[in-house]
Amino acid sequence: MVNLTIDDRQLRVEEESTVLQAARQLGIDIPTLCYHEAIEPYMACRVCIVEVTDERGRKLAPSCGYPVQEGMVVRTDTEEVLEARKVIVELLLARAPGVEKLKELADQLGVGRPRFKPDKDDERCILCGLCVRACQEIVGVSAINFLNRGPDRVVTTPFDMPSDVCIACGACVQVCPTGAITLDGADTLIHSELDLGPPKAIHVPFAQAVPNAPVIDALSCIHAKTGNCKVCDKFCEPGAINHDMEDESEEIEVGSIILATGFEPFDCSPLLQYGYGRMPNVITGLEFEMMSNAGGPTGGKILLEDGKPPTSVGILHCIGSRDENYNEYCSRVCCMYALKFAHLVREKTHGDVYEFYIDMRAFGKGYEEFYKRCLREDVIFIRGKGAEVTDVWETPDERGKLVIVCEDTLLGEVRRIGVDMVILATGLVPRKDAVDVGRLFSVSRSKDGFFLELHPKLAPISTASEGVFLAGTCQGPKDIPDSVAQGAAAAGAALSLSGAGVIYLEPIASVIDDKVCGGCKICISVCPYGAITFDDEKKVSVVTEVLCKGCGSCASGCPSGAARATHFADEQIFAEIDGALTEVT
Amino acid sequence: MADGFQPRIVGFLCRWCSYLGADLAGTGRLQYPPNVVPIRVMCSGRVDPSFVLQALADGADGVLIAGCHPGDCHYQVGNYRAVARYNLLMRMLEQFGIEKERVRLEWVSAAEGEKFASVVSDMTEQVRRLGPLNWAAVKQTVPAE
Numbered sequence: 001m002v003n004l005t006i007d008d009r010q011l012r013v014e015e016e017s018t019v020l021q022a023a024r025q026l027g028i029d030i031p032t033l034c035y036h037e038a039i040e041p042y043m044a045c046r047v048c049i050v051e052v053t054d055e056r057g058r059k060l061a062p063s064c065g066y067p068v069q070e071g072m073v074v075r076t077d078t079e080e081v082l083e084a085r086k087v088i089v090e091l092l093l094a095r096a097p098g099v100e101k102l103k104e105l106a107d108q109l110g111v112g113r114p115r116f117k118p119d120k121d122d123e124r125c126i127l128c129g130l131c132v133r134a135c136q137e138i139v140g141v142s143a144i145n146f147l148n149r150g151p152d153r154v155v156t157t158p159f160d161m162p163s164d165v166c167i168a169c170g171a172c173v174q175v176c177p178t179g180a181i182t183l184d185g186a187d188t189l190i191h192s193e194l195d196l197g198p199p200k201a202i203h204v205p206f207a208q209a210v211p212n213a214p215v216i217d218a219l220s221c222i223h224a225k226t227g228n229c230k231v232c233d234k235f236c237e238p239g240a241i242n243h244d245m246e247d248e249s250e251e252i253e254v255g256s257i258i259l260a261t262g263f264e265p266f267d268c269s270p271l272l273q274y275g276y277g278r279m280p281n282v283i284t285g286l287e288f289e290m291m292s293n294a295g296g297p298t299g300g301k302i303l304l305e306d307g308k309p310p311t312s313v314g315i316l317h318c319i320g321s322r323d324e325n326y327n328e329y330c331s332r333v334c335c336m337y338a339l340k341f342a343h344l345v346r347e348k349t350h351g352d353v354y355e356f357y358i359d360m361r362a363f364g365k366g367y368e369e370f371y372k373r374c375l376r377e378d379v380i381f382i383r384g385k386g387a388e389v390t391d392v393w394e395t396p397d398e399r400g401k402l403v404i405v406c407e408d409t410l411l412g413e414v415r416r417i418g419v420d421m422v423i424l425a426t427g428l429v430p431r432k433d434a435v436d437v438g439r440l441f442s443v444s445r446s447k448d449g450f451f452l453e454l455h456p457k458l459a460p461i462s463t464a465s466e467g468v469f470l471a472g473t474c475q476g477p478k479d480i481p482d483s484v485a486q487g488a489a490a491a492g493a494a495l496s497l498s499g500a501g502v503i504y505l506e507p508i509a510s511v512i513d514d515k516v517c518g519g520c521k522i523c524i525s526v527c528p529y530g531a532i533t534f535d536d537e538k539k540v541s542v543v544t545e546v547l548c549k550g551c552g553s554c555a556s557g558c559p560s561g562a563a564r565a566t567h568f569a570d571e572q573i574f575a576e577i578d579g580a581l582t583e584v585t
Numbered sequence: 586m587a588d589g590f591q592p593r594i595v596g597f598l599c600r601w602c603s604y605l606g607a608d609l610a611g612t613g614r615l616q617y618p619p620n621v622v623p624i625r626v627m628c629s630g631r632v633d634p635s636f637v638l639q640a641l642a643d644g645a646d647g648v649l650i651a652g653c654h655p656g657d658c659h660y661q662v663g664n665y666r667a668v669a670r671y672n673l674l675m676r677m678l679e680q681f682g683i684e685k686e687r688v689r690l691e692w693v694s695a696a697e698g699e700k701f702a703s704v705v706s707d708m709t710e711q712v713r714r715l716g717p718l719n720w721a722a723v724k725q726t727v728p729a730e
Contacts, residue, residue: 442659444602446696456612464601464659464695508627526630528661551660552631556670568627574639580595580622581643 004072019063019074020048028076030063031085031105033092033177034128038231039137041065044128045177046088047105051075060084082109090114096123099178119151124180127153131172131181140228141165144172155180169222171229202232207295216241255503256467256494259451260487261437263428263473266320266327273388274316274424280305281402282389282422284319285337292344302348302421310420312352313345314404316386321427321477322358329448331427331477335361338425339370342379353379354417356386356406364481382417384409389422428477441468450476461490469493508550508567514540516562523554523563592646592712596621596705597636599629601659602694603651609698617702618709621649628652629690630663634674637688642720647687647712651704654692664692682723686711 001012006023013022018041023030033045041064050063053073060081063074075081086109093102094116106112129146132155136142143166147156157163173181201221204214222229223243232241265286268276276282281304283291294300304310315338321331335357342353355374360381362371375381388405394416401418408415430449431437438445442465446452451474454462461469469490472483497503512523512532517540524532524541531547532554534540541563543554552565561570598604604625610617626632629652637648650671652664671690678685689708693701 439656442601444653444657444695452696464605526666528663549660551628551663552626553628553660553663553666556631556633556636557666565627565631568631570633570635573624573626573633573636576624577595577636577640577643577645580624581593581640581645 002068002070002072004068004070004074006074007076013068015068017068019050019052019061019066019068019072022068023050023063023074023076030076031108032064033101033126034130035064036130036134036175038234039130039133039175042129042133044130045092045126047085047092049081049084049088051078051081085109086111091116092126094118096126096178096180098122099124099126099180101177101179102126124178125155126178126180127155128177129155130175130177131155134171134175138229138231139167139169139171139222140226141167143167167222167225169220169225171222207293216243255498256469257441258469258471258487258490258494259437259441259443259463259474260471260490261431261434261474263450263477264431266331266426266429268319268424268426271319271424274319274386274422275389275391275402276424279389279391279402279422281310281420282424284424284426285334285341286426288341288423289337292341292348300348302345304420309349310345310351311349312354312401312419313341313349313421313423314354314356314386314389314402314417314419315341315423315425316389316404317355317357317425318385319424319426320429327427327429327448329477330361332361332363333477333479334425334427336364336367336370336479338423339374339379341423341425342374343370343377346374346377346379351420354404354419355379355381356404357381357383358385364479382406382408382410382415384415393418428473431474434474441465443468443470446476448476450474461486461493467494467497506550508565509545509548510543510550510552510554510563510565511545512541512543512554512558513562513564514538514542516560517541518560518562520559522557522559526553526557528553590713590716592620592709592715592717593644594621594647594649594705594708594712595640595645596623596649596651597626597629597632598623598649598693599652599659599664600625600627602653602657603629603691603701605695606651606693606697606701609695610702611698613698615698615702617705620709620712621705628658628660628663629667630658630660630665632667632670634670634677637674641683641687641718644718646715646718647689647708649689649691649704649708651691651693651701654694657694683718684715686715687718 002015003010003012004022006026007028009026011022011026013025020030020035030048030050032048034042035048043062043065046062048063049060052059052061052066054069089102089105089109090111093106093111094114095118096102097118132145135144143163144155144157147154147160168183170183173183202214202216204212218224230243265284268274268284274282290296291298292300292302302309317334317338320326321329321334338355342355345351345353360371362368384406386404386406390403390405393399393403398418401420402422404417404419404422406415434445434449438451443463444452451470453460453470453475454464463470471487471490519539521534521541524534529547529549531544532541533544535542550565552568554563555565598607607623629650632650640648650667652667653659655664658664667690675685678688691704693704
């Protein structure tokens with residue numbers, strides 16, 4: 001440990017510390033630009049300059065890279081220090097006049113107008129090299145470096161060409177103190193107010209996530225890509241980060257399975273007439289939900305793309321539902337969520353809300369009452385499906401608006417209504433992988449593509465595969481109370497199987513009569529379960545009853561009639577045929 | 586053919602798909618001819634060609650075999666076995682001189698009540714046009730033992 005004095009205050013610090021680190025321990029604020037805790041100091045910007053007195057005498061030195069020494073005396077706020085810092089900032093500001101952070105520093109130090117004329121007005125880079133060092137030390141790829149010398153010096157990629165080694169991690173953008181670097185081609189959503197930006201590699205998955213712990217996204221983590229970085233380790237004091245975790249597949253033996261794989265929102269981009277993806281203020285229900293969420297990108301404010309609140313909002317029902325071109329079924333939840341949106345918009349913006357509906361389906365407990373409440377809140381209901389959303393105006397009133405064209409079936413006329421924002425109440429569709437999941441569990445799907453229950457009324461949670469149950473929207477569109485009820489019922493059904501402790505198998509299995517069996521092994525070749533083995537001693541095929549599922553393929557393949565499907569034996573079927581064809585008089 | 590002829594068709598329906606499809610046609614109260622008498626089997630792969638021949642010999646005018654769609658078989662591959670046996674059976678029927686249209690293999694899933702109804706309607710109409718199975722003519726083509 002080393003003892004030193006900073007601004008007349010004594011302290012003990014680790015031997016490898018720098019003066020800047022020691023000062024920060026005391027809470028003394030020294031401005032920095034080219035310094036980053038995770039990167040070796042470079043002392044390029046000189047803004048962190050302080051007065052140091054040690055055995056070699058008194059001098060001004062940048063604190064970020066100056067190692068502490070026993071008995072050292074540091075002063076951070078002498079007139080000389082402040083004057084030197086002022087000149088440094090003035091010079092930097094002269095180079096990069098548009099940088100906010102420099103302007104703030106200049107204001108603090110009382111720089112005023114720089115005496116020097118900038119070379120370029122739009123220069124932001126102060127050549128501190130933090131980005132270069134980040135790319136080298138943290139990312140480990142060295143995609144950027146200094147090019148040229150003297151006044152021509154710039155930070156760029158080799159030969160100023162697109163870099164082969166750059167992994168577009170954005171570390172340089174992140175560390176740059178002046179915002180001189182930007183990342184091109186980052187994904188953005190259509191509505192800029194909904195743009196969450198590219199997520200950081202380490203983030204809490206969403207507000208109120210359970211468990212509420214950050215995760216590392218291996219797709220964007222620099223360590224996962226290059227094996228370097230590990231900056232998060234340096235900042236995480238409890239050492240909670242484990243970089244060696246990998247995906248694991250575990251086999252768990254279970255007695256029953258509940259499929260609760262959910263739905264996907266209808267993709268409305270093929271519905272060109274509504275302009276989704278073309279006009280930024282046309283958004284889907286889920287996007288509106290994101291916007292009105294207090295933890296969302298707008299903090300719960302309803303905003304247009306230009307950041308202003310809308311004065312009128314149109315909500316189009318039945319997008320992708322009750323539409324023979326897409327899905328014939330009713331998605332059940334859209335009417336109610338559209339009413340909720342209307343209520344929220346009225347509450348938050350006091351703007352006009354138009355609901356364009358085919359039929360209002362407020363079918364649940366308290367739902368009709370909520371519809372009535374929205375009517376009282378002066379939501380305007382227009383019966384007729386929205387046909388088109390256009391920004392081509394016909395009257396001056398419509399200029400700058402999104403015009404919803406629809407046939408009002410109560411008035412019997414075509415209407416055009418100009419609004420600022422359009423919300424498409426998109427329906428629910430089966431997940432894309434429902435076919436594969438269904439095959440995996442031998443669960444068939446109904447015409448609409450959702451999983452098929454055993455019986456629509458009497459067995460709405462069971463499937464044709466015993467021990468496989470359904471819960472929620474994977475079985476069909478339904479709202480939260482219905483999903484909860486079905487989930488609880490499925491859990492109950494699964495528990496009652498486990499609780500019994502024994503499984504009653506269907507008594508349908510094949511048997512092979514060893515007195516008749518000729519040992520031709522055809523049955524073994526047709527059995528899909530490997531339930532038939534060959535007894536080499538007796539030269540006959542033998543059925544393992546527990547493995548046999550009773551399909552009877554062996555019985556119909558057996559040339560000698562030795563294989564017999566119990567309950568579906570040849571003579572039983574022949575008797576059935578006989579019975580079926582007997583004339584009833 | 587004879588007016589008012591009501592063909593008698595035996596339907597072998599797989600327990601997991603087609604039988605449930607027929608059930609769905611019933612719960613959906615779909616209208617279709619009553620000529621197909623369903624016999625439930627565990628799998629279309631259980632349908633021994635001898636069942637079909639026995640049904641025809643016992644006086645059926647047609648036989649419908651219905652199973653799960655390819656890839657959807659509850660027993661993984663039972664319906665593929667059914668296809669193999671069906672194709673062999675068709676060659677045999679041809680040798681007998683029995684019209685191929687009298688025996689049909691169809692895929693009807695548990696969700697396809699409407700398809701089941703339309704298959705039954707279509708097949709009934711087809712067999713009605715063929716008329717009763719003329720066993721006397723068939724027997725002549727089979728050499729006496």
